[in-house]
Amino acid sequence: MTTDPKDTAGILATPRARIVKNVVCCFCGALCDDIQVAITLTGPLPRVPEGTIIEALNACRIGHTKFLKLRDEHRILKPELRSGSDKSEIRQVSLEVAVKEAAKILAKAKRPLIYGLASTSNEANVKALELAEVCGGVVDNTSSVCHGPGIEAVQRAGIGTATLGKIKNYADIVIYWGCNPVAAHPRHTRRYSQFIEGMFRKEGERKVYHIDVRSTRFSDEVTDFIQVNPSEDYELMAVIRAMLRGREIQRDSVAGVSMRQVREFVATLKDAEFVAIFFGLGLTQSSGKDHNITQAIDLTAELNHHAKAVIMPMRGHFNVNGSNHVSTWTYGFPFSVSLETGAPYYMPGETSAVDVLARGGTDAVFIIAADPAASFPASAVKHMLKVPVITVDPKRSATTEISDVVIPSAYVGIEAEGIQTAYRMDGIPLQLRKIIDAPKGIESDEHILDLLVREVCRLKGIKRYKQT
Amino acid sequence: MPSLEIILVTGRTRRQGVGLELGKLSETYFEATTQVRLDPTDIEKLGVEAGDTVDVKTEHGNVILKVVVAPRPSVGIAFIPYGPWANLLIGSETDSTGMPTMKGLKATISPAPGKQVLTLQELFAELRATIS
Ligand code: SF4
Numbered sequence: 001m002t003t004d005p006k007d008t009a010g011i012l013a014t015p016r017a018r019i020v021k022n023v024v025c026c027f028c029g030a031l032c033d034d035i036q037v038a039i040t041l042t043g044p045l046p047r048v049p050e051g052t053i054i055e056a057l058n059a060c061r062i063g064h065t066k067f068l069k070l071r072d073e074h075r076i077l078k079p080e081l082r083s084g085s086d087k088s089e090i091r092q093v094s095l096e097v098a099v100k101e102a103a104k105i106l107a108k109a110k111r112p113l114i115y116g117l118a119s120t121s122n123e124a125n126v127k128a129l130e131l132a133e134v135c136g137g138v139v140d141n142t143s144s145v146c147h148g149p150g151i152e153a154v155q156r157a158g159i160g161t162a163t164l165g166k167i168k169n170y171a172d173i174v175i176y177w178g179c180n181p182v183a184a185h186p187r188h189t190r191r192y193s194q195f196i197e198g199m200f201r202k203e204g205e206r207k208v209y210h211i212d213v214r215s216t217r218f219s220d221e222v223t224d225f226i227q228v229n230p231s232e233d234y235e236l237m238a239v240i241r242a243m244l245r246g247r248e249i250q251r252d253s254v255a256g257v258s259m260r261q262v263r264e265f266v267a268t269l270k271d272a273e274f275v276a277i278f279f280g281l282g283l284t285q286s287s288g289k290d291h292n293i294t295q296a297i298d299l300t301a302e303l304n305h306h307a308k309a310v311i312m313p314m315r316g317h318f319n320v321n322g323s324n325h326v327s328t329w330t331y332g333f334p335f336s337v338s339l340e341t342g343a344p345y346y347m348p349g350e351t352s353a354v355d356v357l358a359r360g361g362t363d364a365v366f367i368i369a370a371d372p373a374a375s376f377p378a379s380a381v382k383h384m385l386k387v388p389v390i391t392v393d394p395k396r397s398a399t400t401e402i403s404d405v406v407i408p409s410a411y412v413g414i415e416a417e418g419i420q421t422a423y424r425m426d427g428i429p430l431q432l433r434k435i436i437d438a439p440k441g442i443e444s445d446e447h448i449l450d451l452l453v454r455e456v457c458r459l460k461g462i463k464r465y466k467q468t
Numbered sequence: 469m470p471s472l473e474i475i476l477v478t479g480r481t482r483r484q485g486v487g488l489e490l491g492k493l494s495e496t497y498f499e500a501t502t503q504v505r506l507d508p509t510d511i512e513k514l515g516v517e518a519g520d521t522v523d524v525k526t527e528h529g530n531v532i533l534k535v536v537v538a539p540r541p542s543v544g545i546a547f548i549p550y551g552p553w554a555n556l557l558i559g560s561e562t563d564s565t566g567m568p569t570m571k572g573l574k575a576t577i578s579p580a581p582g583k584q585v586l587t588l589q590e591l592f593a594e595l596r597a598t599i600s
Binding site: 140144213289353401 | 477478479480481482484485486488490491492493494528538539541542545547550551552555556558559560563565566567568569570571589592593595599
């Protein structure tokens with residue numbers, strides 16, 4: 001089955017709406033770039049103000065929600081200073097006052113933690129690193145709690161990968177290991193694997209496998225579902241590697257999978273022409289972590305004796321890949337970088353956000369484009385309740401609720417001004433665009449970070465060397 | 469009161485993803501992240517029904533959640549969508565990777581009749597109360 005993206009020209013064009021084509025959806029790392037957005041014009045529809053997004057064709061349900069629910073009651077429209085034991089006393093202030101207050105906290109801190117950066121542009125990432133430098137803090141992006149272990153594995157084992165376009169056109173076997181694309185990257189299979197014909201892969205020529213600890217709706221749609229015991233993926237991969245080398249394994253089952261199913265799978269792999277493995281947090285967040293990915297990369301290398309084989313992480317936040325790129329081209333390290341001595345120092349487990357917080361190793365926390373209060377273990381969140389927290393986010397989140405300073409920002413790729421780029425999960429950079437105006441007085445992450453860098457430099461008497 | 473040893477897996481659901489974009493304080497996000505999905509046979513062993521509250525415990529903490537019937541067979545596995553509630557069960561040891569273990573933890577589940585799921589504010593208040 002081939003699913004062509006819908007063209008809205010005939011469906012949505014009315015004198016009351018303008019259509020913007022080829023908009024990039026800034027939610028997940030698939031960064032779908034074929035969204036057709038309808039925006040109201042003057043002579044608004046009843047009760048719909050001008051410049052409102054009323055449709056986002058081609059987007060999945062999550063992407064659709066992002067485009068259409070930008071301006072609901074959870075949007076923050078004014079900077080806030082929050083106080084009281086539960087931070088419930090809110091004073092709305094100007095951007096200038098909020099920036100001054102935030103800069104004061106950061107300038108005073110001995111070892112501030114700057115964290116997030118996955119749901120914003122590369123340009124904002126550049127500014128955030130500068131902020132960490134002038135503050136002498138630790139800067140980490142959300143990859144430390146998603147695909148960070150995978151990156152650590154790549155540092156050890158290298159990686160053979162490809163673009164999503166190449167996989168779509170060539171792959172005859174696609175494996176989703178430890179991930180559920182239906183829930184996290186809903187259009188991935190429609191654009192790149194299961195439900196799309198490639199240049200060299202016609203309908204029915206591609207086999208798709210799902211390997212995970214529990215079956216989901218996705219498992220029903222694939223060629224075969226292989227259910228592995230929790231935390232035993234490493235063993236299964238090791239056995240597949242051995243069998244690809246011609247070893248016979250004298251067992252009835254491995255990691256909960258019957259040897260009959262493993263043998264069939266290995267036979268299919270040996271006959272393949274182009275194998276693509278997509279892996280998710282099922283491998284990085286379970287026991288073994290980075291070692292699971294090293295094993296998966298080694299499996300890919302082994303497969304290259306039989307076929308062309310590539311591997312790719314299913315990156316979650318839309319530009320978490322970009323935050324790794326920016327950090328790497330700036331410091332040589334992809335995440336968890338400490339700048340407290342003036343030189344970059346990288347030691348996951350020590351300079352990673354969860355570890356810094358869990359050990360009480362920071363005296364101020366700056367969060368941008370992330371929600372660690374909702375995604376970190378409670379013992380790490382506890383430390384955030386003890387120290388001043390500054391959050392930059394378009395909407396209320398668990399972290400804004402425990403923050404001292406909240407600065408609302410414009411949505412990157414929808415409202416934010418200026419040049420903005422993001423890296424897709426396969427490393428392809430895509431340019432993002434402003435398609436509607438941000439609410440009055442709301443600035444981009446990049447602009448807010450620039451104001452903060454200026455103010456921290458002023459307070460600390462630092463001469464800014466990166467003028468932009 | 470019956471209790472059940474189980475393997476805990478946290479992860480994404482589409483509804484949790486929609487909730488993320490609607491807003492972390494939205495009803496959708498709350499509903500999506502305060503549930504534990506169990507296989508019908510495990511629900512029966514616990515003597516509870518869908519919608520009842522249960523107490524899920526790991527060595528790192530415990531949390532009250534609502535029981536939801538897992539849409540697929542998953543005997544012995546408790547699935548909780550990512551969120552502040554699931555994180556009460558996760559430790560901050562990262563094995564020198566930066567990443568806590570969020571899947572494949574040992575957990576115990578027992579019925580919690582009459583107990584309510586905490587709101588986000590109540591959850592933070594409980595955490596604050598434990599700060600020395
Ligand atoms: S798959 Fe990801 S990028 Fe594509 S529309 Fe859905 S949320 Fe957006």
